[in-house]
Amino acid sequence: MLSFARDLPNICSLAGLVCAVAAIWLAIRGNFPLAIIGILWAVLFDWMDGIVARRMAGRTDHQRNFGGQLDTLIDLVSFGVFPAVFLLSYGDFSLWFLPGALLIVGAGAIRLSYFNVFGLNEDHTYTGLALDMNALLLSFVFLFETFLGHTAFSFVLYILLVALLMFNLSSLRTPKLAGKWFYVLIGYTLILTGLYTFIAMNST
Numbered sequence: 001m002l003s004f005a006r007d008l009p010n011i012c013s014l015a016g017l018v019c020a021v022a023a024i025w026l027a028i029r030g031n032f033p034l035a036i037i038g039i040l041w042a043v044l045f046d047w048m049d050g051i052v053a054r055r056m057a058g059r060t061d062h063q064r065n066f067g068g069q070l071d072t073l074i075d076l077v078s079f080g081v082f083p084a085v086f087l088l089s090y091g092d093f094s095l096w097f098l099p100g101a102l103l104i105v106g107a108g109a110i111r112l113s114y115f116n117v118f119g120l121n122e123d124h125t126y127t128g129l130a131l132d133m134n135a136l137l138l139s140f141v142f143l144f145e146t147f148l149g150h151t152a153f154s155f156v157l158y159i160l161l162v163a164l165l166m167f168n169l170s171s172l173r174t175p176k177l178a179g180k181w182f183y184v185l186i187g188y189t190l191i192l193t194g195l196y197t198f199i200a201m202n203s204t
Contacts (some may be wrong), residue, residue, distance in 0.1 A: 001076075004062075004063065004066045004067075004070075005187065006062050007059070007066075007184060008051070008052050008056060008066065009049040009053035009056065009059075009067050010054045010063075010066070010070055011173075012045050012048045012049035012052055012069050013045065013046070013049045013067065013070050013071050013074050014070075015045045016041070016042045016043075016044075016045030016046050016048075016049070016078060017042075017043040017073055017077060017078070017086070019038045019039070019042040019045060019076045019078075020038065020039060020042040020077050020078035020081075020082055022083065023035045023036075023037075023038030023039040023078075023082055023086075023173070024037045024077075024082050025041065026038055027082070027085050027086045027089045027090075028085060028089050030089060031200065032086070032089075032090065032142065032145075033142075033196040033199045033200040033203065034196065034197075034200050035082075035086060036138070036139045036142055036192070036196050037192070037193050037196050037197065037200075039078065039082055039135045039138075039139065040135070040136075040139050040189045040192055040193060041189065041193075042078045042082075042135070043078070043132045043135050043136060043183060043189070044186065044189050045076065046071070046074070046132055047132075047180075047185055049067070049071060049180055050071075051182060052074065053067060056129065056158070063144065067169050068116075071113075072112050072116055074116075075108075075112055075122035075131060075132075076108055076109060076112055078132075078135070079107060079108055079132055079134055079135055080104060080105045080107075080108025080109060080112075080131070081108075082135070083104050083161055084100075084101035084102070084104040084105045085101070085136060086138075087100055087101050087104065087157060087161055088101045089153050089160065090150075090153075090154055090157055091157075091158070095096070097154075097158065100158050100161060100162055102109075103165055104161055104162075104165055105164060106167055107168055107170070108131055108163035108165075110169060111128060111131055111168045111169060112131070114127070114128075118139070120176060121173060123173075124172075124175075124176055125173040125174060125175055125176060126174045126175075126176060127171060127172075128167065128168050128169055128170050128171070128172060128174070129164065129167040129168050129170070129174050130168075130174065130176075133174075134161070134164045134165075134168070136185075136188070137160070137164065138160070138161070138191075139192055140194075141156070141157075141160055142157075143192075143195065146199075168180060177189075
């Protein structure tokens with residue numbers, strides 16, 4: 001089993017898992033700016049593993065199939081478990097936030113299972129909003145948290161994440177972002193990493 005961990009695309013996937021688990025831990029600890037940084041890098045590694053896999057020659061069918069399964073399981077942690085924990089933690093683990101967290105994880109599992117069976121559409125679009133887009137939108141919206149205050153923003157966060165899961169499970173066709181969009185993602189990740197690092201340093 002461990003031989004698959006030496007496959008470069010899988011190394012990228014596992015690096016994303018490390019970022020996601022760190023983000024979950026930071027969210028539980030209440031360090032939300034650093035948690036956002038962690039999940040941003042998880043998205044970056046999630047994109048990177050596919051790019052590396054497509055450019056590598058000589059990968060076996062077993063390596064490709066293993067990588068696909070690994071990627072899906074890590075996506076569930078990164079884009080299903082993380083936002084649920086983030087919501088619960090930001091809501092001070094109130095019982096009122098539990099239904100939203102359960103919906104987020106359930107929707108993530110359904111979305112990923114659907115994609116594993118049906119894949120991309122013939123026009124290379126997704127059915128429904130890709131889960132990683134939730135993390136990218138969350139990272140942008142959370143920049144406005146200080147302007148609203150904790151209580152008001154907790155409702156905004158709840159509504160945002162539940163609305164996003166409905167788009168995840170919808171029949172809406174969304175484009176698969178690739179090519180130059182990866183460089184946009186790198187820039188977005190670096191800029192927001194800087195901003196959230198500044199926020200974290202000034203909130204201590």
